[in-house]
Amino acid sequence: MPALISHARELHRMGPANNDHLSAVRVALSVAVPGLFLILIGRPDLMMYAVFGALTGMYGRNETHQLRLKHQAQAALFLVGGLTIGVFLSVNHIQSWWLVLVATFFAGAGSLYADAVRLRPIGPFFGILALGACASVPTSVPFTTAVLIGVASAAFSLAVGFSGWFRRRTWVSGAGRDVPVLRGPQRQAALVHAARYSLAVGVAGAIGVLSGSGHPHWAMAAAAVPLAGADLPSRVHRGIHRIVGTFLGLGIVAVVLFPSPLSPLQYFPGQTAVVLAVLVVLCQFPTELFMSRHYGWAMVFFTPVVLLIAQLAAPMDPGVLVMERAIETFVGAVVGIAVAVLVRAPRGWAAHNRISS
Numbered sequence: 001m002p003a004l005i006s007h008a009r010e011l012h013r014m015g016p017a018n019n020d021h022l023s024a025v026r027v028a029l030s031v032a033v034p035g036l037f038l039i040l041i042g043r044p045d046l047m048m049y050a051v052f053g054a055l056t057g058m059y060g061r062n063e064t065h066q067l068r069l070k071h072q073a074q075a076a077l078f079l080v081g082g083l084t085i086g087v088f089l090s091v092n093h094i095q096s097w098w099l100v101l102v103a104t105f106f107a108g109a110g111s112l113y114a115d116a117v118r119l120r121p122i123g124p125f126f127g128i129l130a131l132g133a134c135a136s137v138p139t140s141v142p143f144t145t146a147v148l149i150g151v152a153s154a155a156f157s158l159a160v161g162f163s164g165w166f167r168r169r170t171w172v173s174g175a176g177r178d179v180p181v182l183r184g185p186q187r188q189a190a191l192v193h194a195a196r197y198s199l200a201v202g203v204a205g206a207i208g209v210l211s212g213s214g215h216p217h218w219a220m221a222a223a224a225v226p227l228a229g230a231d232l233p234s235r236v237h238r239g240i241h242r243i244v245g246t247f248l249g250l251g252i253v254a255v256v257l258f259p260s261p262l263s264p265l266q267y268f269p270g271q272t273a274v275v276l277a278v279l280v281v282l283c284q285f286p287t288e289l290f291m292s293r294h295y296g297w298a299m300v301f302f303t304p305v306v307l308l309i310a311q312l313a314a315p316m317d318p319g320v321l322v323m324e325r326a327i328e329t330f331v332g333a334v335v336g337i338a339v340a341v342l343v344r345a346p347r348g349w350a351a352h353n354r355i356s357s
Helices: 002-012 020-040 044-058 065-091 096-117 125-135 143-162 185-210 216-224 232-257 272-291 295-313 318-342 349-356
Strands: none
Touching: 020 044, 020 143, 020 272, 044 065, 044 125, 044 143, 044 272, 044 295, 065 096, 065 125, 065 143, 096 125, 096 185, 096 216, 125 216, 125 295, 185 216, 185 318, 216 318, 232 272, 232 295, 232 318, 272 295, 295 318
């Protein structure tokens, strides 16, 4: 009983503040400028590519400007890589089992890359999400256009993250991020960790396809979430946060998309795309504000971001959208927790994660 009470308290615990407002402003600005540009040119439907490129701003939040620039460049390569693969699959109408296969391979390779360069936020989750989301909506522009939107948005995020350097202009020649080399036991642990990501993503995606869901990529992304925890309790907590935070976020999505006096869409007839695009920008700030302090609260706001950009790209019935997201998230998170429980990391991997966080 004391252990259960301890776990329950941990689920509600808010982490300490650590320049969260500054980081949230950077990320919100990184999303807002490309997003508003797309609104002005009449293409808010393309915000998905801009948002995934702009997530570059989430990385290196508390590093010096010089080191943040390198960290975010490494993250941009991964995010735009996932986006590019997803757009390629969409343009060539490659879906279902092929999507699961590609995402499974990408999850393992992405895990190795994230560990090798020590990406923070930990793990390949955002790259997996970018791949699956971009693959699952029709691409209404040429392949290169969609990719260039992501590249331009990532480049703008790099500029925002580095802009503070011009106040002090200090540059340490040869400075680099403290990234431990994966060799020996750490290399073995990283390989096992990558295998866990591939297993969780593959199983969740297979369940999504077999169930007839139109969005198996949601289950695949949710399955990756628990594995980013440093130890088993934190992985279970992240999985629960994912489920509960997503369900609360779906309440916000329902208020926005379902016809009712509470929906802002009722007060701006004919401007649905613009309203949704503005809401995406607004929700990105609290997402980053809570991301390192309480993952569940971050998901409350990130869920509308993901669903509204999907709705902008390929509108669908709101009831089906909310229901499928809820089911796929639950299935994916449970699969991720199960893999975390059944496939334990080698001894020392949890300590490695804590040291390098």
